Amino acid sequence: MKVIYEKSPMLKDAPLSYCPGCTHGIIHKLVAESIHELGAGGRAIGVSPVGCAVLAYNFFNCDMVQAPHGRAPALATGMARVHPGHVIFTYQGDGDLAAIGTAETIHAACRGENIVVIFVNNAIYGMTGGQMAPTTIAGQTTQTSPYGRDVVSAGHPVRVCEMLATQEGTTYAERVAVHSVPHIRKAKKAIKKAFEYQTQGRGFSIVELLSTCPTNWGLSPVESLAWVEENMIPQYPLGVFKDKYAGEVAR
């Protein structure tokens, strides 16, 4: 018998706690595979956020710490300064990274901390039951924007990659999506590249992944995938917003 697929050894043999149709599982797999393929699992340290991925330390097969809400990049900074040769990454949602943790995110980027930030953007607070997120798109209905996000009173959605791309400290910022197989393949490449840069000591990388939340969007998993394509991508265009070493990698 020939093994044609197996679960990455960077993932523990634990059942995921995510809702059916949620794309966190896919992203976990991509992160785990990337770290494993770089042979970096033994020196990887991850930071789990507050939110749906709070229990990520039960799934990734590496040393992990759980951070206060939004502070993952600050914790990662502390760890990266203690273990400069290690592979340090954060795994954060949109409320964690782009609302309560905006300052930590921007300043870790500006300092060019040698960390990878995995940013899961599903335009809603999942864990707390579907409130408006900083990335909730205009008109989107949530528990705390029951009439649809009114940008006049609630403000406009935050575009993180575009913002971080303007900062000198940022090495690499790319937005990808995980709602179809071709997109998942692209997402894998982006995540792998971020970790490659990290192992080369090249500084701050962020990969933003447009993700789904069928439960709180009130859609079926399949409808959710279409919702990413139709509603999220127009607001959050995919692509590379910054890559300091682009030429080199294209070799």
Added chain:
Amino acid sequence: MQRLLMKGNEAIAEAAIKAGCRHFFGYPITPQNEVCAYMSRRMPQVEGVFLQAESEIAAISMVLGASAAGARAMTSSSSPGISLKTEGLSYIAGSDLPALIVNVQRGGPGLGTIQPAQSDYNQATKAPGHGDLRLLVFAPSTVQEMVDCVFETFDLTEKYRMPGMLLCDGLLGQMMEPVIFPEVEVTPSEKPWALTGHGDKRQPNIITSLNLDPELSQSANLARFERYAEIEKTQARAESLMTEDADIVVVAYGACARIARSAVSAARAEGIKAGMLRPITVWPFPTQQILAAGKSAKALLAVEMSMGQMVHDVRTAVQFKKPVHFFGRTGGVVPTPNEVLEQLKIIDGGLKA
């Protein structure tokens, strides 16, 4: 060993470096700025890390990260900044991590004043953050003691895997006094729990303060409080000065204890039998020492730079059996020895009447 003349704030920083701390994360706030400034000069000389964080919250979170990674890490701030750090403090306690936090107190509430105060006593000893937790709190009263307490706090926080605080104030931070740094060999403690990468040699280490199961959460708290109980039994420290025959025992800590010391000497010179009990740790509170010192006394007097915070612990310590008077100045005003002496005269007069 050389006697150096140093500011309290700078002495704290040098002591931390001598105690093996190589990771400092801070944010500017008066009156503790010299800690950051000194660290920014010295850390690069010892291949350590000084990082000025984007916020107090980020600074304490970086300490959390560095401590989780196994380093001796610290931050320092002053009252309004400590309020911001309470989030991180709670997480550090809940994650069973060691760390040193310095509070060079100033008057409050709010932005208050930048002048010295002791009005964060309740925060430090009763509610350093959300949840059931304790902080080891040392309250030095000289620059030399600030240095000694830095070494001790680092050791104890690692022994008990909990955060510790140096509770100072603007007066101690800003003043210069002679200081001698102990020549000690620092041996880093074993930290098998630290996040160092499993290196394919062990199971992954996980550091978290999360326990979704209430039973597990309760057991974690109970285990922590067992350690706290041991600390209360073994680590409470105080200095006793002329309390054996004292009619009135002054209880004061930190900068106030300096003022009280002068007042007690002056009172003795005037024939008033005064003594002083000076808590060196304020959590654990030296309850037994105060009970013992108060046994033969007829009255006690708590002196604080606050509206009266420690005084309640003093009343509890003497089991409400002795009158415990209070004299305080607040909002950044430092009491004078004469003011305290006046209080002693009034109390003494009452006792003799």
Added chain:
Amino acid sequence: MTNFSAIFAGFGGQGVLFMGKVTAYVGLLLGKEVSWMPSYGPEMRGGTANCSVCISDTPIGSPVVTEPDALVAMNLPSYDKFLHSVKPGGLLIYDDSMFKPAASRDDIRAFALPATALASEEGLGGIANMIMLGRTLKEAGLAGLEIIEQAIEKSVPSSKPGMIEHNLRALKLGMN
């Protein structure tokens, strides 16, 4: 000598903290207990500044001096603020090229010294403080010149070694 306490006061930039620092070093070199406590806050940036220094054979209580043995006043607001706090029999040194005081006391030893004017004449602009300190330390009789010289060497930042000589010249000017 058993106990000595002093307040040095003036405008920010007149070097009052430095005067206190040198005095504290004198105490340190004499093997005494010493404290130096600055006023701190907005006055650091141009307003009035002062510092308290205590030298003692026994541990020092409050480092904030309320009844000094000596007051060194470099400007009128400081003179007016602290004049009445000086202990009877205490010492007052003030710069009468900076101000002419209205109030005075006859129960203290008062000395007027045109330090700022003298410093300008002697090409020692900016270190009138050391002229004042020279006179203060001489009148207080704290220590011999050798100790004071060492104290200055310790107080001058290592980045400005050239300042030692200037300070010494100003100090001696004040002493004589």
